[in-house]
Amino acid sequence: MNLVRSELLKIRSTSIWWILALIYLPLWGITLFFNYIQSDALVNGDLGEVPADQADTFDALKDPDALAANLFTNGQFFGLMMVMLLGIIVVTSEFFHQTVTTTFLTVPHRSAVMLAKLVAAAGLGVVFWLVTTAANLLSGAAVLGAIGVDARYTGAVWEAVGLNGLAYLLWAILGVGLGVLIRSQIGATVTGILLYLGGSIGAVILISTLAGRFGDWINNLQLLVPSLASSLMVSGTDDLPGNPPQWAGAAVLIGYALVAGVVGTLLVRKRDIS
């Protein structure tokens, strides 16, 4: 517990947390705006002739539960990236500023230090989620009112919000693992962003191209892309047509987080600090 307190103080006593918050705020605003446009279009807009094979998808998205779930998890795409970056920095800043020597002198049990970092990062991820969700509940209700849909707080909606929290927690842990694997602050940050943004966009293009060629079953491979797995995990309605089940996304993401955390800890235990 002392160690977690120390890790949290490390973050509080530097400017990184409010820098990330400052970057995140406008991104959150932009996604809220787009979600508003999209929700409005789905409910009130004239989408024209919807191809028959996509009609199911649109119907699923138009469901009030789905609309509410989407709005109450607003900002997820960038928010997850922010907590991943936070997780990365929790580790790499120790090497960047050479404080890792002091840290391991204070506590020679390196697994305990890594566990504290994982707990602290996960906790911060959850705090990030709590703040975002509080803002989303207010803004989401406003958006639903504006487009003429009654605000819904059903079990499915809360499930989406809860799974969103799990995603924040898991991405923070993934960040810590990535930070241990790539100790360079800049290297880890850039790799993380590329994997998160480029990886998901690239993978979507690749997978849909392959699916077009070899059949829909390829869509199941989306599961293996961490950012797609997490968006699958939190998509608040029952299975979107053509997509794998929600729990599978959760399983994959938890798997990645566990592997990153365990491999990272094992690496740190062995490493010479010089």
Add this chain to the structure above:
Amino acid sequence: MSDGQRSPTDDGQIVVSGLTKQYRNVRAVDDLSFTVAPGRVTGFLGPNGAGKTTTLRMLLNLVTPTAGTATIGGHRYADLTDPLRHVGAVLEASSAHKGRTGINHLKVICAAAGLPKERAAEALALVGLTPAAKRKFKGYSLGMKQRLGIAAAMLGDPRVLILDEPANGLDPEGIRWMRGFLKNLAHEGRTVLVSSHLLSEMQLLADDVVIIAGGKLIRQGPVQEVMGSMTKGARVRVRTPQADQLTAALRGASATVDVDEQGTLLVDGVDAPAVGRAALAAGVELHELSTERPDLEGVFLELTAGKAGIR
């Protein structure tokens, strides 16, 4: 901290035994053994690349030895339950987050070590950094960074202090402060191990020396003993307008006489009173007569000659 918390076997002695570190191409430390006694300042000396820092890092469980052991008060560092209450270490001047204030740097350590956070302010006061407590680390001078490092090492009021090149970057005032500070700690009965390449400073500071080169032990012992064991004894400097006469007189008294570029006579084999008597007897006028003691630097260079260098 009360002494009651320490086990009776924890006398604060450092024992390095057969310590070896093999890197891919270099044997940085090679079967090194020495002991460091409590209540004294021990200088850990060696040319650059001799393996000093690697040795200290193995002692502190930061680097895993290839072979051998290093214990502090009979325990490996990794086995100490509250390491900061036993051992304080200052390894790098730059080891704090640049955006963090000095006091917060110490509070982070206190939190991790389970020490009361009031210790942070106390340790800052101990090293005279209180006025800069709330300044960020990036605004610290090198000397202030060294002091902050020492403050961090003192947080747990440790029995054993280990410092790697603490005088680096200190101004003369800072060096004098450090000397007094460390001597005082040793006087209180603590073990103080200081690595340095500043030999003149070590001569003033250290009671014992451990000299290594090429990863191997060259000599260990009290400073006076190590210096006394040197082949060169005290040497007498004489300046006189009648150099030839005096040289002849001294050679008659079986002394060796060299002349340096300024024409000063450097006399080995007899002491200063003997030189004075010889001059008086020969009726030679003297302008200077002094004894040159071998300094630690000379001893160090003689001991490590041919063993230093890039490996």
